[in-house]
Amino acid sequence: MSFAARWIRPLMAVSAAGFAAGAFAIRATMDGPIEQYAGAALSAAIVYTIVIFIRPLMSPLLAGSAAIVYCWFIEFAQLTPVPAAISERSSFARLLLGAQFDTIDVAWYPVGVVPLVAVHWFLRARIRSQADVAPVKPW
Template sequence: MSISPRTFRLLMLVLAALLLGVALAIRAVSSGRLESNGSLEQYSGNALYASMVYTGVLFLWPRISPLLAGGIAIGFCWLVEFSQLTCIPAFLSARSLLARLVLGVQFDLTDVAWYPAGIVPLVVLHWFLRTRIEVGQPSRR
């Protein structure tokens, strides 16, 4: 079975929105606050953030291999996390809720381990589905 890159990209947007919804629902149910420091909110948020990054990689490059997409997503997440060792993310996060959600505020080594926890299951699922569904060439109409 083959799907077009356009359809695949749309599916990645839907998946990213669902992952964001799950992350926000966890925060709403557990603490009732968008900004919460509880373990459940933090760790699930990190894993779901990484999952959204993975869907973003697939959105940009629909035909990329699962392992390469996973490597790029983990690398991006780690780059963002280690950038928190500078003052730039904290500076931006103090001025913008969106920056705080995307860049974080302070470095936490535990976060580094939670990013692969959000990406590896998607790599496995992608690898499995890739053997059954091919992202084909764009149709020429």
């Protein structure tokens, strides 16, 4: 198992925790549209890290698409009364499901995912190119 493959899941767990900490820090210190936009983008970034945690070998484009589609699914589910009813009973459920639909969030989810897809794609290409060039071992 390569170094990258061995560390991908711990790296995704740490990344998700970092994105969550960033979202909570922004929420605690700011108010208004920046809080809302950053929250949507960072929650989508967390979903991306979860997708990669579950399927470490998934292509960046497929993982990014899955993360965005999932976020949109949750957002559009808020057009029904189900997420709001569940969120009334649990603050944890409110963090996961939200309570009301917001068109702005739909636009901000890709903002949180696209940079991660780009970085993931770059790192994956770099690792593959280094693997293709095997070092010459001295006698």
